[in-house]
Amino acid sequence: MATVEHCLYCFETLAARLEKRTPMTLYQVQSSWAAYPKEDSPPTTKPKLPALQRLSESRSSSTGSSTPSSSTSTTSLTPASSLSSFSPIGLHPRRTSQRSSTLTESPLFVTWNTLSSSSPHQKSLRGCIGTFTSTPLSAGLSSYALASAIQDDRFSPISLRELSSLEVSVTLLTDFETCPSPLDWEIGVHGIRISFYARNKRYGACYLPDVAVEQEWDKEETVVSAMRKAGWGGRREKWMEVGDLKVVRFQGVAESVGWGEFRRWREWVEKGKEEGK
Structure with missing residues (x-):
């Protein structure tokens, strides 16, 4: 699963690019975060989204449901001739305490959101790009942190003055x-x-796991919306009549970090340098 360190590294990569300095490596970020006094950081627990709460309550009241599992690899489902990069919309990530210190590569998406100045729980998408190809995390996080911030053609490139209003989310698929x-x-x-x-x-598109919940769509609405996103303009009731319709499902829980948390950690790092630690 994605970690706080992955998010910090994405922020570090983008901030360093905009500030014209050399960024820390992922290893340096991970080592620094391990030594960082976490008690100095205020709690960042986020309330459960209303739609997710209703979904959870619905599941808890039902019986006999199960979640299928599979050992099918990403590579076998993503042929070399297909597009390996998509830009999903509507993602509002949730924080998780799950950690993985041994994972070295994964398919991944990096999402930037602008947080509302009046309510930190309100946000709007600012950029999101990723890959379904299993990618080394150091290179992949750095590359897609910049691509989603600067190259998402739905938005203008993120500027230095915007950093203080941003939150970054990483999803490992x-x-x-x-x-x-x-x-x-x-x-x-x-x-x-x-x-x-x-x-x-040939058309193709994707949505990350949180999108249907956030938009309060049912499964058919989600599939049709994805088809619209891909560029299909047919009548809704005809969606099952398209040719060779294939759907691949996947899982992934997002981890997110806001600018405030990144800034506090980065100031601690700089203070350590000044003190010669």
């Missing part, structure tokens, strides 16, 4: 499975990657 049918996946658990033919053209 796992458990890729080809769905037997387009709706054979679970809201709140799976993200989806779709591909299909229409009018002799």
Whole structure:
């Protein structure tokens, strides 16, 4: 799973680029965070989203449900001839305390959000790009932190003056499975990657796991929205009539860090340098 260190590294990469300095390496960030006095950081617990709360309550009241698992690899589901980079919309990540110190590579997405000055829990998407190809984390996080901040063509490049209003989220993707049918996946658990033919053209798009929950879509609405995102303009009731519709489900829990947390840690790092530690 993604970690706080992964998020700090993304912030460090972008801030260093905009400040025209050399960034710390992922290893340096991880080592520094391990020594950082966490008690100096205020708690960052976030309230559960209303839609996610309703979904959780619905699950707890039902019986006999299960979450399928699979050992299918990412590579077998992402052919070399397909696009390996997408820009999902609507992601509002959730914080998790899960950690992985041994993971060295993974498919991943980096998301930048602008936080509302009036309410820290309100945010708007500022950039999101990632890859379904398993990528070394050091190179992948650095590359996609910059790509999502500067090269997402839906937005203007992030500027230095915007850093203080930002939150970064990292999602490491796992458990890729080809769905037997387009709706054979679970809201709140799976993200989806779709591909299909229409009018002799191949289309593709994806949504990360949180999107359907955030938008309060059912599964059909999510698939149709993904098709619209890919560029399909057909009638909604005809969505199952497109050619060779394939849906791959995957999992991934996002970790997020805001500018304030990054700044406090970075100031501690600089203070240590000044003191010769």
